[in-house]
Amino acid sequence: MNHDNPLLADDVLPAFSRIRPEQVAPAIDELLADYRDAIDALTAPAAPRDFATVMLTQERLEQRLARAWAPVSHLHSVADNEALRAAYGPAEEALTEHAIELGQNRALYAAVQAVADAPEFVRLPRPERALVEHALRDFRLSGVALEEPARTRFREIGVELSRLSTEFSNAVLDASEAWHEHVTDERDLAGIPESGRAVLRQYAVDQDLDGYLVTLKQPSVQAVLNYADNRGLRERVYWAYQTRASDQGPDAGKFDNSARIEKIMALRHEAAQLLGFANAAEESLATKMAGSPTEVMEFLHDLAARARPVAQRELAALREFARAELKLDNLESWDVGYASEKLRQQQYALDEEQLKPYFPLPAVIDGLFGLAGRLYGIALAPREGVDVWHPDVRYYDVRDADGRVFAGAYVDLYARNGKRGGAWMDVCRARFDDGAQLQLPVAFLTCNFAPPTEGRPALLTHDDVLTLFHEFGHGLHHLLTEIALPSIGGIDGVEWDAVELPSQFMENFGWNREALDLFARHYQTGEKLPDELFRRMLAARHFHAGLFLVRQLEFALFDFLLHLEYDPAAGARPLAVLDEVRKQVAVLHPPAWQRFPHGFSHVFAGGYAAGYYSYLWAELLSADAFGEFEERSAEQGSVIDRTTGERFRREVLAVGASRPALESFIAFRGRRPEPEALLRSHGLA
Ligand SMILES: [Zn+2]
Incomplete structure (x- = not known):
């Protein structure tokens, strides 16, 4: 093995400063070759068909690959450059091909089935059984369990569907780009705020035009439909936008889906x-x-x-x-x-600018970590000297109530060049016990907030605060897992209409007076968020x-x-x-x-087929789970209650996909989810 390549070094934490784009291909090639050999060995006729040989080996191979790939894919998102992009593309393709190949491997499917059919299967611990059941389900859904000619037909359909969904989104994109309206008289844009006009001006500059260009890109459509006094302009934009890629509208039939x-x-x-x-x-x-x-x-x-x-x-x-x-x-x-x-x-x-002075980022972070401490008994403390990809990044050790470090998190909060927009939580290391060694979970928490300026801390909008709480909620789901099989631990393998439960749950605290009082203070005067402002915030929310x-x-x-x-x-x-x-x-x-x-x-063209309801479903779960805290607060005097928090941790956050999400929900709430909770959280109860 090549130990000069940090991607193959199997370090506890990635050596970010030593990772070079030219190391990506050799590392991935070597890991994939080893992976294939190991799968061949475990599917050989004479190999045993027990959990350790079949399932644990796959988890081990997956983790070895993930230890190399997680930092590469993360750097591609937060510290991108041309050389890295060039190395990333082919490696990602190789990994996708490898994953498809595994999903279609009938010998591997048979081996997993044999584990499930063995008499000792029923005596395995629940997480181990869940891992086997998930694997079998995914094999079935990938069509590998089918007999000919259905198997071939299923594969053909998959290829055809992927082509059609690409064509579908291309048609939407082409139709969006085909339409625009050049505006030279500023009076036609009356009502649109300066930030919106700046966007339209930039579109014009991009096309070497003077004045403004109204397009069908999201920011343009929103600026016009929400703010333009010019009713004719609003109508034309609506007409063009709402008939994109169809038999109607300005380009009727041209991109028709x-x-x-x-x-x-x-x-x-x-x-x-x-x-x-x-x-x-x-x-x-x-x-x-x-x-x-x-x-x-x-x-x-x-x-x-x-x-x-x-x-x-x-x-x-x-x-x-x-x-x-x-x-x-x-x-x-x-x-x-x-x-x-x-x-x-x-x-x-209500103007966002009025609220920002109450949300200085360092105080918000302290408040958020303090909240997690009071709910779950955990403490996050920065560790110096960890190898990171940018000086702004902080690494935190996560300790349990007994002082033991059980997880870690990289926190990277400010927007900068080379960093993808948006906010997300990603897995750096998953909790994994391979029998010989315990790997602790580590998360990447990434946001794109406006950085501090000379003499002033970074000030967040209330939306930013909710975003941070949301992603930290995903983070807690990953970090607080007690499942040591990565494919069903943390957020992995969780039903996807339930996976947003822990994240949306945390957002509720961003609307709660008691939680806000932990951190919402004017960065200059130290004054708490005024009641009058808070009331308007709540009213505007609904x-x-x-x-x-x-x-x-x-x-x-x-x-x-x-x-x-x-x-x-x-x-x-x-x-x-x-x-x-x-x-x-x-x-x-x-x-x-x-x-x-x-x-x-x-x-x-996306993954939401017969799944769009998931947005509302997960929101209901999170609102109803928060309802338990609200109800308990009547007895405990506080919504930030450790006893309820411990139960939420144990029954929901810790269990990953080792049991169905509904069972976890009922274990915590004592009943099935009830729709009233969603109405209440929208102020409609
Ligand atoms: Zn989310």
Whole structure:
């Protein structure tokens, strides 16, 4: 083995400063070659078919690969350069091919099946059984368990679907780029704030034009629809945007996704049936917490029945406001965002800039760690001298109540060049006990906040605070795991309609007075967040909550019904299904030419097929879990309660995917999730 290559050194923490792009290919090549040899050996006819030989070996191989790849992939995200990008691409391709090859390996599938069939299987500890069951399920879903000719047909469908989903998103992208409107008279942009105009000016500069360029990119669409006084401009942008890649609108028929939607739906249905499911909705639920299509439909309909009357009242008030204050007698689809924004400003006059001085980053971090300490008895302390990729990065040891270090976290908070935008938690090391050695979990926590300036700490918006709490929630899920099998520990393998539970759960504290008082103090005066400001913050949080919910419900129901009720004889009928859904839940009815499905990339080009409901589902779980803390606070006097926190840690955070998420939820809450919690968190109870 080449010990000069830090990617092969198997260090406890990666030696970031010694990693060079030219080391990536040799490391990955060597690791993949070893991996293949080891799989060949374990699937050899004479090899034993027990848990340690078959399952633990795979976990060990996966971890060895992950120890090399996690730092490379992380550097690619946070400290990118041309040489690294050039090394990253081919290595990632090799890893993808390797993963597909493993998923299609019938000998490996048979070996895992043999472990499950052995008489001693029932006596294995629950996490070990869960690991085997997950592996078998994934083999089945990848089609490897099928017999010919179904097996070949299933593979063909997979290739075809991946081509179609790329074509679908390309069509949306091409249609978005094909349309723009050049504006030279600034008066046409009246109402759009300076930040929005700057974006439109930049689009013009990019095209060597003077003035402004209105495009169909997100920031442009939002600036126009929410702020432009010019109603004609709003209508044209709405028309172009809501007919992208369809048979309608300014480029009608040119990028049309209609035929692709038909093919995608037909192939998904066929693939689901090959695997033995009645339809693609059922197949989707095989990896989710929701037990059956009926459960999903009841969840969505129940929510709709409660949210719709609120949305109707909100819409009536909005219409009245638009008539009286904005002289808009008919509130059209392209007026809704604009009128809402005006109403919001009138009602709350809440400016993010007013709040920022109360959220200096160092205090927010201290408050967040202090909160985790009071809830779970853990302490995070910076460790100096850890090899990092940038001087801004801090490494923290995470200690339990007994003082023992059980995890670690890299925290990298400021935006800079070469760093991908957004915020996320990623795994550096997973908790793993291979029988000889215990590897402790380590997380990467990455944000893109505005850095401090001369003499002033970094000040966060309240949204930033929620983002930080959210990602830290994912982090706790990873770090507090007690499962030592990485494929089912932490966030790995958790049903994906439940994986956002710990993250969204933490966000609740960002709206809680008691938690805010731990850190929200003016960075100059030390004054607590004033009550009056806090009240306006809470009121603005629930502004148009009903309208927001019915729109989410419309998307979720459309997606789910489309997959659930697909009938090969009738075809996909996306517009008819959407119409049906709107009759049930919507309060706003867009014009007949609107073509929302044709740009719905989440569902037709992303991973959300028959899964869009997950957003609402996970939100319900997190709200209901937080409800337990609220109820206990009546007895304990505090929502930040250690006893409840310990139970949440033990029953939800610690168990990973070693048991179904529903079982974990019930173990913590004492009952199944109840929809009231979601309504309460939206202020609709
Ligand atoms: Zn998340």
